Amino acid sequence: xxxxxxxxxxxxxxxxxxxxxxxxxxKFTLESGEVGVLIGxxxxxxxxxxxxxxxxxxxxxxxxxxxxxARIGMVFQEPRLLPWRSVEQNVRLAAPDVTDARLSELFKxxxxxxHRSHFPGELSLGLARRVALARAFAVDPDILVLxxxxxxxxxxxxxxxxxxxxxxxxxxxxxxxxxxxxLDDAVHLGDRLFFLSPRPTRIxxxxxxxxxxxxxxxxxxxxxxxxxxxRTQGDRAERDIS
Amino acid sequence: xxRLLSFVLFLAIWWIAALFAGGAKLPSPPAVLQVMIAEAxxxxxxxxxxxxxxxxxxxxVLAMSLGSAIGYLMGRVKLxxxxxxxxxxxxxxxxxxxxxxxAYIWAxxxxxxxxxxxxxxKLPTAIVTLREGxxxxxxxxxxxxxxxxxxxxRAFRHVVLPQLAPYIAASARSGLxxxxxxxxxxxxxxxxxxxxxxxxxxxxxxxxxxxxxxSLTFAAVVLVIETLLVQPFEAxxxxxxxxxx
Numbered sequence: 001x002x003x004x005x006x007x008x009x010x011x012x013x014x015x016x017x018x019x020x021x022x023x024x025x026x027k028f029t030l031e032s033g034e035v036g037v038l039i040g041x042x043x044x045x046x047x048x049x050x051x052x053x054x055x056x057x058x059x060x061x062x063x064x065x066x067x068x069x070a071r072i073g074m075v076f077q078e079p080r081l082l083p084w085r086s087v088e089q090n091v092r093l094a095a096p097d098v099t100d101a102r103l104s105e106l107f108k109x110x111x112x113x114x115h116r117s118h119f120p121g122e123l124s125l126g127l128a129r130r131v132a133l134a135r136a137f138a139v140d141p142d143i144l145v146l147x148x149x150x151x152x153x154x155x156x157x158x159x160x161x162x163x164x165x166x167x168x169x170x171x172x173x174x175x176x177x178x179x180x181x182x183l184d185d186a187v188h189l190g191d192r193l194f195f196l197s198p199r200p201t202r203i204x205x206x207x208x209x210x211x212x213x214x215x216x217x218x219x220x221x222x223x224x225x226x227x228x229x230x231r232t233q234g235d236r237a238e239r240d241i242s
Numbered sequence: 243x244x245r246l247l248s249f250v251l252f253l254a255i256w257w258i259a260a261l262f263a264g265g266a267k268l269p270s271p272p273a274v275l276q277v278m279i280a281e282a283x284x285x286x287x288x289x290x291x292x293x294x295x296x297x298x299x300x301x302x303v304l305a306m307s308l309g310s311a312i313g314y315l316m317g318r319v320k321l322x323x324x325x326x327x328x329x330x331x332x333x334x335x336x337x338x339x340x341x342x343x344x345a346y347i348w349a350x351x352x353x354x355x356x357x358x359x360x361x362x363x364k365l366p367t368a369i370v371t372l373r374e375g376x377x378x379x380x381x382x383x384x385x386x387x388x389x390x391x392x393x394x395x396r397a398f399r400h401v402v403l404p405q406l407a408p409y410i411a412a413s414a415r416s417g418l419x420x421x422x423x424x425x426x427x428x429x430x431x432x433x434x435x436x437x438x439x440x441x442x443x444x445x446x447x448x449x450x451x452x453x454x455x456x457s458l459t460f461a462a463v464v465l466v467i468e469t470l471l472v473q474p475f476e477a478x479x480x481x482x483x484x485x486x487x
Contacts, residue, residue: 056385072389080386084404084482093400094390119482139390 001070001142003030003175005053007062009200010045022048023060024202028194032142035169035176035213037186040196046179047077049201050147053177066143073141073174075149079128081120087131088116095138106134109164126157133161137168144169144176150185162188166213187224188216205231269451277455286440287459294425294436295463297353301360302421306414308361309368314406316369317376326369333366342428351432363424368413375409407479415472422464 010023022045030036038046051057053064054072081090091106092098107113110130120128129149136144146165150158166189169176180186186193187209195205207228211220253271260270281287316323316330342359349355379402387397429438437460444453 051385054389056388072391074386074389076382076386078382080382082383082400082404085400089400093392093396094386096396121482135390145389 001032001067001175002065003053003067003143003177004063004065005029005049006064007049007052007060009062010048010052010060012059021200023052024197024200025062026201026203028203028206030175030177032175033173035178035189035191037178037180037190037193038196039180039183039186039193040201041198042181044196044198045201046196047147050145050177050179054145070142071139072143072145073136073139074145075129075132075136075147077147077151079120079125079132081128081131081135083120086117086119087112087123090120090131091135091138094135095140098138098140102140103138106137109167110134126153129153130161133165133168140172141174144174146176146178146180148180149178150180150182158185165189170214183225183228187221187228189213193228207231266448267450269454273451274454274458277451278459281452281455287456290435290437290440290456291459291463293433294429294438294460297357297360297429297436298418298421298425301357301364301425302418304357305361305364305368305421306410306417309365309413309417310372310406310410312365313369313372314376317373317379323373330366330369333362334370338363338424338427342424342431346432353433356428356433359428360421360424364417364421367420368417371409371413371416372406375406378409379405404479404482408476411472411476411479414475415468418464418468418472422460426460 005026005028007023007026009021009025011019011021013019026049028036038049040046048057052060053066054074055064055066081087082093085093088103091103104113107116110133112127112130112134115123115127115131120131123131133149136146149165150161153161162185169189176189178185178189190209191213193205193207193209194203195207196202197204209224211224216224256268257271260268265273278287312326316326341362342356345355345359345362349358383401383405384397387401392401425436426438426441429436430442433439437456440456441453444450444456
C-alpha cells in the first residue's frame with residue numbers, strides 16, 4: 001500500500017477578488033510503515049495540503065492516489081471531539097469495530113482510563129488531545145495523519161505523548177503523515193522529512209533518516225539535528241551566493 | 243418552593259383585585275373553582291380540553307417536523323434557501339387570522355382545515371429557527387465525520403442532531419406557545435368544541451367565571467406540559483454543557 005501525492009497547484013480567490021497561489025507543485029509518496037514528516041513555518045499551507053490529501057478539498061490541480069478502502073485515522077490540530085458525547089463514545093463512534101480489549105489498552109497507554117465517561121468540556125487540552133489520539137488509533141488506520149498533535153502542550157507531556165505515538169506506530173504497519181513545525185518531533189518520529197517553503201508551498205528538501213526509530217537515543221537525535229542544521233545553513237549560503 | 247410561593251402570590255393578588263372589581267368583572271378564585279368542578283363533573287371540561295389538546299398535538303407535530311426538515315434544508319443548501327426565502331417572508335408576515343379564515347373558506351369548517359391553519363401559522367418560525375441552527379453547524383466536526391468515514395445516519399444522529407437540539411428545543415418552546423394561542427382562535431371561528439369554542443360561548447353570555455375556568459385550566463395544562471415535556475427535553479439536550487457554578 002502506498003500513498004501518492006502529486007499536487008500541481010492550488011489557488012484560492014480572496015474576498016477582494018485576487019487569486020493567491022497557496023501550493024506550488026508538490027510531489028511525494030509514502031510507503032506502508034513509513035512516517036513522513038512535513039515541516040514548515042506556520043501558515044505555509046500545510047493544513048491546506050492535508051485537507052487535499054484527506055479528500056476534504058477537491059478544488060486543486062493534480063491527483064492523490066490513496067489506497068482504496070484505506071481507513072484513515074486523523075488527529076486534527078484542535079481535538080475536534082463531539083462535546084455532547086463522552087470520551088468513550090467519541091472513540092467508539094469513530095471506530096465502531098474497536099474491541100473492548102483494544103479500547104482498554106489504548107486508554108491505558110494514553111492514561112485516559114479515569115476519563116472514559118467524562119465529556120470533552122470537562123477535559124484539559126492535553127487530555128482532549130490524548131482522546132483525539134486514542135480515536136485515531138482505535139480506527140486501526142491504514143493511513144494515520146497527525147496535524148501538529150503536540151502543539152501547545154508542555155515539553156514533558158509532549159515528550160511522553162511522542163513516545164506513545166512512536167509505540168503505537170511501531171505496533172502495526174501504517175503510513176503516517178505528521179505535520180509539525182517542531183524539529184524535535186520530526187527527528188524523533190520521522191523516517192523521511194519534507195521541509196516546506198513559505199507560500200506558495202513547495203518541498204525545499206527531502207531528508208531521509210536512516211537510523212531506525214527505536215534505536216535513536218539522545219546522541220543519535222543530536223547528531224541528526226546537527227546534520228540538519230548544517231544542511232539548512234548550506235542551503236542558506238547557497239542562496240546568498242546566487 | 244419558590245414556584246409555589248409565586249403561585250400563592252398570584253392567587254392573593256387575584257383575590258384582592260376581585261374584591262375591588264366585583265364578581266361580575268373578576269370573580270374570586272373560589273367562584274371560578276366552583277365552575278371548574280361543575281364542568282369537570284359533567285365531563286364537558288375534559289371533552290373540550292381533550293379536543294383542543296388533540297388539535298394542538300397534531301398541528302404541532304406537523305409544523306415541527308415539516309418546519310425542521312425545510313429549515314435544515316434551507317440552512318444547508320443555498321439554492322433551497324434562495325427559492326424558499328420569499329415564501330418564508332410571506333408566511334412569517336401573514337396574520338394568523340387571515341390564514342385561519344382562508345383555510346375555513348377553502349377547505350370548509352372541517353377539522354383538517356383547523357389543524358392545517360394552526361400548523362401553517364407555526365411553520366415559518368420553525369423553519370427560521372432551524373435554518374439558523376443548520377447555518378451554525380460546525381464544519382470542522384463535519385470534516386471529522388467525513389475523515390473517519392462515519393456513515394451518513396450515524397453522522398447525522400451524533401454530529402448534526404446534537405448541534406440542532408438547542409434550536410429544536412427553542413423552536414418547540416416558542417412554537418408551542420404560538421400554537422396554544424392560535425388554536426383557540428381557530429376553534430372560536432369554526433369548531434363546535436374545544437376550549438376556544440367554550441370561551442366564545444362564555445364571551446357571548448358575558449359569563450366571566452366560566453371564561454376564567456376554561457382559560458385557567460387550559461393554562462394549567464400548558465404549564466404541566468411545559469414542565470414535564472419541554473423542560474426535560476431541553477435539559478437532556480444540553481446536559482453535556484459544563485454547568486455554571
